[in-house]
Amino acid sequence: SQQGEEDPQALSIQEGENATMNCSYKTSINNLQWYRQNSGRGLVHLILIRSNEREKHSGRLRVTLDTSKKSSSLLITASRAADTASYFCATEQTGANNLFFGTGTRLTVIP
Amino acid sequence: NAGVTQTPKFRVLKTGQSMTLLCAQDMNHEYMYWYRQDPGMGLRLIHYSVGEGTTAKGEVPDGYNVSRLKKQNFLLGLESAAPSQTSVYFCASSQYTEAFFGQGTRLTVV
Numbered sequence: 001s002q003q004g005e006e007d008p009q010a011l012s013i014q015e016g017e018n019a020t021m022n023c024s025y026k027t028s029i030n031n032l033q034w035y036r037q038n039s040g041r042g043l044v045h046l047i048l049i050r051s052n053e054r055e056k057h058s059g060r061l062r063v064t065l066d067t068s069k070k071s072s073s074l075l076i077t078a079s080r081a082a083d084t085a086s087y088f089c090a091t092e093q094t095g096a097n098n099l100f101f102g103t104g105t106r107l108t109v110i111p
Numbered sequence: 112n113a114g115v116t117q118t119p120k121f122r123v124l125k126t127g128q129s130m131t132l133l134c135a136q137d138m139n140h141e142y143m144y145w146y147r148q149d150p151g152m153g154l155r156l157i158h159y160s161v162g163e164g165t166t167a168k169g170e171v172p173d174g175y176n177v178s179r180l181k182k183q184n185f186l187l188g189l190e191s192a193a194p195s196q197t198s199v200y201f202c203a204s205s206q207y208t209e210a211f212f213g214q215g216t217r218l219t220v221v
Contacts, residue, residue, distance in 0.1 A: 006153075031208075033209065033210075035210075040215075041214060041215075042115075042201060042212035042213055042214045042215055043154075043201070043203075043210075043212045044212070045209035045210060045211070048208055048209060088153060088154065090210075097141075097142050097159070097161045098144075098156060098159055098167070098169065099144060099156070099159075099203070099205070099210055100156055100170070101146070101153050101154040101155075101156075102153055103151070103152065103153035104153050
């Protein structure tokens with residue numbers, strides 16, 4: 001499979017805590033993206049990090065990328081109940097215009 | 112600005128029937144994608160297109176065909192539906208960076 005793998009598969013935290021989820025992938029990439037999916041809905045783009053970047057921030061989101069380990073992490077700080085959703089990483093392979101998704105992390109934030 | 116629109120939203124097919132799922136985008140995006148989402152499997156790429164008149168296979172292309180005759184439309188066809196094709200299908204489009212997704216089509220093959 002060309003899919004990435006997210007870890008953990010499920011995560012449950014209290015509101016206000018930080019949530020960290022990880023993504024590993026298999027091939028060289030142009031960029032790595034994180035998406036969010038609320039139950040039964042389409043995916044929404046959160047953040048994109050290019051292969052020559054190591055860290056990126058957007059609001060309460062922090063993404064890191066380690067191309068030597070073929071891995072990325074997404075940190076959501078000061079979580080809110082509204083952050084409850086599934087989170088997916090997606091990779092665009094080098095030299096291609098495809099977009100492959102991982103298996104997702106289901107995040108539950110308890111009020 | 113509608114973004115990415117998928118039709119239909121729900122469909123029940125009998126084994127062996129055929130159908131076409133339509134994806135339309137109004138953002139003038141070059142790239143379009145079809146995915147299927149099954150529990151515990153994430154999204155798997157079926158086919159994709161890098162421009163009008165082009166298509167390419169993704170991870171799970173068997174049993175599906177696609178066409179991109181117009182830049183704004185990407186059609187996914189099932190020639191002879193099988194129960195294994197029961198899934199939620201998502202279309203997406205992008206222009207070099209983030210992808211925009213439709214709301215999905217829930218297909219059940221009985």
